[in-house]
Amino acid sequence: MTPVTTPTLVYLHGVGQGDLQQEWKANLSATLTRIGYPDLSDVTVITPVYADELKEHSDTQRSLALRPLRKDRGSNSTHVFDFERRIAAMEHRLGRHNRGAGGAFPQAVVNASVALPIFAQARNYVNNTQIRAQVHKCIVDQLPTEGDIVILGHSLGSVIAADLLLRLPEGLTVKGLATIGSPLSNENFNVDDIAKHLKTPPSNLSWWVNFWSGSDPVAAKRGVSTTIPWVLDFRIKTPLIPGPAHSSRKYCADEAVAEAIGFGLFGSRSKEIVLAEKNLKLPLDDTEIFVLQALRYGYLISTRLKGDDARRYAYALRETQARMVAEIKERNARENKPVPAEISWLDFDIADPEADAPIPKKSPYMPKVQAYERLLELVGHNLLQPFEIEVSEKIKREALEDFTSETYLGSPLGMEIYQALHEAEQIVSVAPKTNWRRWGAFGVGAAALTVATGGLALAAAPGVVGAAAITSALASFGPGGMIGGIVTAGTLATVGGGSFTVGALSSVNSSEEVEAMVVHRLSLALLWEANGVDRVQEIWDELANAERTLNRDYTRLKNVSDSSSPILKDCEQQLHTVTRALKYLGDHGMGPGGDLPEKETENAEAEEGTQEPKSVVAPLVKILSKKHETEG
Structure with missing residues (x-):
């Protein structure tokens, strides 16, 4: 086995002579060990000092040309996608992106500071091509010609790092770029139109995280992503006094900065997730079963995709799996419940972009009566929210047939589900648009209205509805608010028997949303009726309740609103949709009393x-x- 070589750490200083006492290094090394990484004692650290090259002295000027730009600038879609995967992993590792608000006053401070004598070196670098070439040569001459490096750029050093990215030797790969106290958001530092050259992430760069402090005057209360949008900005705290606030040693004492550098140098601290409960055999609740089933169905779909679709779907499924497992673990911890082995198996380090998501195991057996409702939930929702990836019905149907086959329900059941959906759509739609295929696109909005039914999502505040309910329901979720498929998963686990329709079929949703939900419930009624399940009355009751609610909403709107009101017309369409479904049920003996002898x-x-x-x-x-x- 070839030993893993730790990348070289390259520190690029700001104006002046740099940190000659190497305090930045001592602080960074101590912080690395504090959070569980090795220190820098065995790491090759290169600290070029280019203060002389930044001075404008004619006697030291040499006729140097800038290094040529790399031919491959990372414009192809594969690299851009892979970069997004890595930067998303860094966001999982550090926390939510924060680009800052900026403002006129902080920018004015930077603009005025640039004119001060202390920033003469910065002005020289930005305005003098010969000086740029000298600085580049000074740095590149000290770098290895090939291999991996991690760059830490402070202040002007962050500008130099960005300028140098596309001019590094072809054999060098930047495993990570961390910038601290960067002025790149200020137009005075847009050297050689750097934002244009860095329109897409360079192919030699794995990730770039910019750390900024609100008390650092050079950062001007905003991150680098205002200039280079694909950079991940992360806000940290440094002292309130301007000098120490901008100090590299203060930035390097921050654990988030050390986390990024440590990951770039040493990789993930947890190469494998330790499953302390791997042998714990516990009964699964319905939410946990749904998560297993949703991920397994998604996996069966992913195996049938090819090319770019396969790559994007696999990424979205990986993100969804991490969110679902994390939320189940958090929920079980709140309830003082252990995590079942089947859920623990799915765990992995989402903050490591190279970590593989374990393949979801086959779904537990479920009775056929329960399967109808669950399978409709699986195929009728976008389980990967907030991502939307169009998958053909053929692939989804084949995946469902495999799912029902391996669950000992028989592959024909998968076909029955799709037949019922098509039939229900024909019944309720004036002009069928196969809305049921995309009804997951609004899953967050509709699901948040019914979070009180339980599952993973937390209940909204009493009396809160509509968009406010969404905000209330998601406010207590983890970093960033897990607004993706996890919200859908959490509420769908308990939507059986009408709790979903009671909360969701109301005029706060659009006509397309209501139609999709009616198709879902009517499909279930058709399946129950065809297979002799004596529960069709439940669907009729739900739709009748919804009809009364919508009729009241429509009447109230009609009495007050303009006749041309789009909301009024939308409510009218919703009412017609529910009425058509009720009429069909009544005409076919599935209403109150049915057509019993x-x-x-x-x-x-x-x-x-x-x-x-x-x-x-x-x-x-x-x-x-x-x-x-x-x-x-």
Whole structure:
């Protein structure tokens, strides 16, 4: 086995002579050990000093040309995608991107400072091509000709690092670039239109994280991504006094800076996730089962994709798996429950872009009656939110057939699901648009309205609806708010039996959303009816409840709003959708009472007083009907 070689660390200083006492190095080394990485004692550290090259002395000027730009600048889609995967992993590792607000006053401070004598070196570098060439040569002459390096650029050193990225030797790969106290957001430092050259990430760069402090006047309260959008900006705290606030030694004492440098030099601290509960056999609750099933179905889809679609889908599925597992672990910890082995198996280090996500194991067996509802949830939702990747129905259907086959339900069941969806769509849609295929695109909005049903998501504040419910529900989630597939997964685990429709079928959603939900519930009714499951009345009750709610909303809007109101028209469309579904159920004997034979009806009425009714809606309908006949 070839031994792994630690990359070389290159430190590029700012104006002046740099940190000749190497305090930045001592602080960084101590912080690395504090967070669990090795120190810098065995790392090759290169600290070029280019103060003389930054001075404008005619006697030291040499006729030097800038190194040529690299031919491959990372413009191809594969590299851009891979870079996004790595930068997303760094965001998982460090925390949410924060580009800062900036402002006129901080920028004015930087603009005024540039004119001071202490910044003469910076002005020389930005404005004098010969000086740039001298500085580049001074640095490159000390670098290895091939291999991996990690660059730490402070202040003007961050500008030099960015300028040098496309001019490094072909054999060098920058495993990571960390910039601290960078002025790159200020237009005075846009050397040689650097933002244009760095429109896309260079092919020799793995990731770039910029650390800035709100008290650092050079950073001007904003990150580098305002100039170079693909850079990850991360805010840290340094002292409030301007000098120490900009000091490299203060930045290097920060654990986030050390985390980035440590990962670039040594890789992940956890090469493998240690599964302390790997032998723990525990019963799975419905939420955990749903997560296993959703990830397995996604995996079966991914195996059928090719090329760019396969790469993007695999990435989105990997992100979703990490979120789902993390949220289950967090939920179980809150409830003082251990994590079952099946969930622990799925865990991996999402902050390591090279870590493979374990392949989800086959779904546990589920009874066929339960399978109808669960499979509709799986195929009818975008489980990868917030990512949207179009997958053909053929691939999704084949994956579902494999899923039902390996779950001992039989592959024909997968076909039944899609047939029911198509039939339901034809029933409720004036002009079928296969909305059910994309109803997951609004899953966050609809699901957040029903978070009180349980699952992974936390309940919204009482009385909060619509967009406010989404905000309330997601506010207590982890860093960044896990707004992706995890929210959908958490609520879908408990939506069976109508809890989803009761909360979601209302005028706060669009007509497309309502239509998709009606298609979902009507599909389930068709499956239940075709297979003799005596629960179709539940769907009728749900839709009847929704019809009353929508009818009240429509009447209230119509009495006040303009007749041309888009909201009024949308509500009217929603009402028509629900009405069509109810009419179909009634016309086909799936409404209240159905088309039972006369004898069975008599028996049912005789037993009505001795059996608990399935629904409070059916008796209410009968009472209202009798009242209407009496009044008539």
